[in-house]
Each structure stands twice: as structure tokens, then as C-alpha cells.
Amino acid sequence: MSTAPIVIDGATVVTLDRERRELATGHVVADGNRIVAVGAGPAPAYEGARVVDGSGCLVTPGFVNTHEHLYQWVTRGLAADATLFGWLTALYPVWAGIDEESVHVAAQGALARLARTGCTTAADHHYLFPRSGGDLLEAEILAAAEVGLRFHPARGSMDLSFKDGGLPPDSVVQDRDEILVATEAAIDRWHDPSPDSMLRIVVAPCSPFSVTGELMQEAAELARRKGVRLHTHLAETTDEGEWCQDRFGCTPLEYAAQLGWMGPDVWFAHGIHFDDAEIKRLGQTATGIAHCPSSNARLGAGIARVADLRAAGSPVGLGVDGAASNEAGSLLEELRHALLFARARGGPQALGVRAALELATLDGARILGREDEIGSIEVGKLADLAVWRLDTLAHAGIADPVAALVLGTPPPLELLLVNGRPIVEHDTVLTVDESTLAVQVAKIQHTLLAKTT
Numbered sequence: 001m002s003t004a005p006i007v008i009d010g011a012t013v014v015t016l017d018r019e020r021r022e023l024a025t026g027h028v029v030a031d032g033n034r035i036v037a038v039g040a041g042p043a044p045a046y047e048g049a050r051v052v053d054g055s056g057c058l059v060t061p062g063f064v065n066t067h068e069h070l071y072q073w074v075t076r077g078l079a080a081d082a083t084l085f086g087w088l089t090a091l092y093p094v095w096a097g098i099d100e101e102s103v104h105v106a107a108q109g110a111l112a113r114l115a116r117t118g119c120t121t122a123a124d125h126h127y128l129f130p131r132s133g134g135d136l137l138e139a140e141i142l143a144a145a146e147v148g149l150r151f152h153p154a155r156g157s158m159d160l161s162f163k164d165g166g167l168p169p170d171s172v173v174q175d176r177d178e179i180l181v182a183t184e185a186a187i188d189r190w191h192d193p194s195p196d197s198m199l200r201i202v203v204a205p206c207s208p209f210s211v212t213g214e215l216m217q218e219a220a221e222l223a224r225r226k227g228v229r230l231h232t233h234l235a236e237t238t239d240e241g242e243w244c245q246d247r248f249g250c251t252p253l254e255y256a257a258q259l260g261w262m263g264p265d266v267w268f269a270h271g272i273h274f275d276d277a278e279i280k281r282l283g284q285t286a287t288g289i290a291h292c293p294s295s296n297a298r299l300g301a302g303i304a305r306v307a308d309l310r311a312a313g314s315p316v317g318l319g320v321d322g323a324a325s326n327e328a329g330s331l332l333e334e335l336r337h338a339l340l341f342a343r344a345r346g347g348p349q350a351l352g353v354r355a356a357l358e359l360a361t362l363d364g365a366r367i368l369g370r371e372d373e374i375g376s377i378e379v380g381k382l383a384d385l386a387v388w389r390l391d392t393l394a395h396a397g398i399a400d401p402v403a404a405l406v407l408g409t410p411p412p413l414e415l416l417l418v419n420g421r422p423i424v425e426h427d428t429v430l431t432v433d434e435s436t437l438a439v440q441v442a443k444i445q446h447t448l449l450a451k452t453t
Contacts, residue, residue, distance in 0.1 A: 011054025127156025
């Protein structure tokens with residue numbers, strides 16, 4: 001990585017710092033992997049610096065993706081009109097064929113797309129480990145390093161198969177003891193707790209309908225013993241709620257709470273179907289939610305009560321979710337959809353454009369336990385920055401640059417820095433070849449589908 005400072009000069013800067021400063025014409029300077037200067041007006045001179053002309057551009061913190069299934073990038077477009085349970089039933093036989101190569105290519109493709117849409121930190125929930133697949137966690141970790149994003153892979157798991165009353169087929173579940181050993185080994189091998197870490201492991205059993213209560217409880221104990229965070233799907237559909245009532249006599253959240261799954265080290269994907277008392281409890285415990293508006297709409301699952309959750313004190317981040325239930329895989333689009341769906345549900349002031357930006361930055365950082373390092377543009381924080389070009393026909397003349405970014409069509413990404421390193425320039429990913437990846441993705445999908453015929 002270049003050691004020369006990078007000076008972004010003459011741009012509009014939305015800092016999202018404690019004072020929520022917005023600089024109509026300002027500068028940001030990154031030296032190494034840290035932000036060393038933020039201010040109004042021209043930047044001071046830095047010897048040997050690379051100067052980026054930010055005129056016509058908006059600088060924001062890099063976006064944080066709090067929920068995805070990267071491996072699904074090679075199975076997009078399938079079961080396009082199905083419900084969640086129907087979609088899973090149709091795709092499990094296809095996913096049973098994934099291996100190191102397919103996961104590596106899928107992760108490269110999905111992460112490159114995230115980078116192109118402003119994402120600098122990505123959490124992935126990988127819960128599928130076919131016995132003949134190889135080391136799938138390593139495959140996606142290597143892909144993240146190659147693309148250059150800060151990565152929080154969640155070592156998922158499933159031990160409740162169809163024959164035992166769960167949803168997944170026997171071929172994709174693992175034994176509980178095997179899961180716990182593999183999860184602890186992944187933490188010991190990969191987890192980096194340092195302040196500028198590019199890689200942190202999360203413990204993440206898949207969902208109430210694919211995991212036993214014993215695994216949920218023991219996974220929570222493991223995570224807290226190792227000092228890592230916890231993640232799972234919860235309250236995504238009414239079907240899930242009915243399943244939990246029939247099997248456990250309680251709601252999904254009540255079930256999760258009984259097993260130790262509440263607190264500031266826990267975040268749930270989706271969190272659509274909570275009542276008022278549950279939302280209050282989530283806020284009181286600072287339990288987080290990964291809001292996935294596009295996927296929720298794609299599967300007809302519902303609209304999460306984002307405004308109510310935030311008002312209660314629950315951090316709400318954004319997630320693109322599995323690429324097979326969100327073919328776009330664009331984190332920027334999630335800002336717009338989060339705002340539109342919140343207003344469709346709660347009225348015209350349910351969520352503002354700046355609140356939507358916070359979901360993608362500060363709140364996502366808080367969910368991952370990294371609000372002191374990323375999520376805002378402040379001296380001393382990590383140099384994870386997105387520079388958006390807003391002077392093209394699609395956005396020129398929109399008075400409020402934040403409204404232009406959130407409500408307009410996706411603008412060109414002039415520059416994306418992750419840990420001070422340029423990953424995207426002039427709307428082109430620098431670290432991987434997108435054209436080559438496109439060919440590989442199509443080939444692997446064809447191979448996976450051929451295995452099921």
C-alpha cells in the first residue's frame with residue numbers, strides 16, 4: 001500500500017461526527033490507514049501527497065454491510081416468485097453442491113459489487129458447509145483480502161435437519177459438537193481483535209428453524225468466552241413465528257432470549273415481526289438489527305419497524321442479504337429502500353435522508369462493535385471513505401447532496417478507500433477484474449445447476 005498521504009480537496013464532506021458537521025467545501029486527509037485531517041476550505045499542503053480533486057463530489061464514511069450470504073452470488077435469479085420457505089426449499093439442493101472454488105468466486109463477485117456501491121466493511125453469514133466442499137470459510141476470507149474490504153465473516157451452522165423437524169435437508173447440516181469445534185477453531189485461526197483489524201470472526205447459528213436450542217445456547221456461551229459477537233436470523237416471516245409458537249410455545253424473540261441471545265453483542269438479521277413490547281426489550285438491551293429492505297420486499301416478508309426500533313434504542317444497520325434474494329447486491333440501494341419503505345409504513349417523516357445514511361455508517365459500525373474506529377469521518381479513525389460524484393446529469397442541481405445520494409439514482413463512485421488503500425477509482429474496482437469474474441460466475445452457476453438435474 002502506498003505510504004503517501006491522500007488529500008481529498010474541495011468536496012462536500014458529511015462527517016457524521018458528534019456534531020454532525022457538514023462541510024460545503026472541505027477536505028479530508030488520509031495518511032497510512034488513518035484520517036489525519038478534516039476541515040473546511042482548502043487542505044493544507046502535504047509533501048508528496050496524492051491530491052484528489054473533490055469538486056462536484058460528496059465524501060461520506062464508507063458503508064457497513066451487516067448481513068449477507070456471499071456464496072449465493074452464483075445462484076441469483078432462482079425461485080424468483082417464491083416465499084422464504086419455498087425459496088429455501090428450492091435452493092438448498094443447489095447450495096448443497098458449493099465448494100471452495102464456487103464460494104471463492106461468489107465472494108469475489110459479491111464483494112466487488114459491494115465495493116462499487118460504497119461498502120468498506122462487510123459482514124457475511126456463511127452457514128452452509130457440505131461435507132465435500134472443503135474449507136469454505138477460508139475461501140471467502142481469501143476473497144475478501146483480494147478485493148480489499150474489511151471483513152467480519154460469521155461462522156454459521158445448521159444442526160436441525162428436515163428429518164428432525166427443521167427445514168434444511170440432511171446433506172447440509174452438521175453435528176453440534178463438530179460445529180462448536182470448527183467455530184472455535186475459526187476464531188483461534190482468523191479472529192483479529194486489534195483496533196485496525198481487517199478480519200474479525202462472528203459466531204452465527206443460522207436460524208430457529210435450522211438450529212437446535214442446545215446449539216444456540218452453547219454457541220452464545222462460546223462467543224462470550226472468546227470475546228466475539230453473535231448473529232442469527234430472527235423474526236423474518238410470519239411462517240417463522242407460527243413455527244416457533246407450534247414448537248416452543250413462544251415468539252422467536254422470546255425463544256432467542258431464553259437461550260441467551262440478547263444484548264449489545266448480539267444482532268439479528270431482518271427483525272420484521274416484533275410487537276411493541278419486544279421492540280422495547282430490544283432497545284433496552286441494545287440488541288441490534290440488520291435491516292434488509294430489498295430482500296424483505298423480494299420475498300414478500302414485510303417491512304421492519306425501523307423508526308420504532310431506533311427510537312427504542314436498538315441499533316439498526318443495513319444488509320443486502322443473500323444475493324439470491326437480492327440480485328442487485330448494492331448497499332447504496334438499501335439506503336433508498338430503507339427510507340422509502342419506512343415512509344410507506346410510518347408516514348413521510350418516519351425516516352430522513354440523514355438517518356438513512358446513519359443506518360449505513362454509524363449504526364452499522366455500532367452493531368459490529370467498531371463505532372470507535374469506523375462509521376464517521378474524524379481525525380484518528382480508520383481511513384474508510386467513499387467519494388461520490390454528484391455533478392453528472394443524474395444529480396446536478398439537487399440542492400441537498402445527502403438527498404441526492406440517498407434518493408437519486410446510484411451516482412458514480414469516484415474513489416473508495418479501505419484502510420487508506422484505493423479499492424475503487426472512477427467507478428472501477430482496482431483489485432479484481434470484473435469482466436473475468438462475470439464469466440466465472442456464469443460458469444459456476446451452470447455447473448451447480450447441472451449437479452441437481
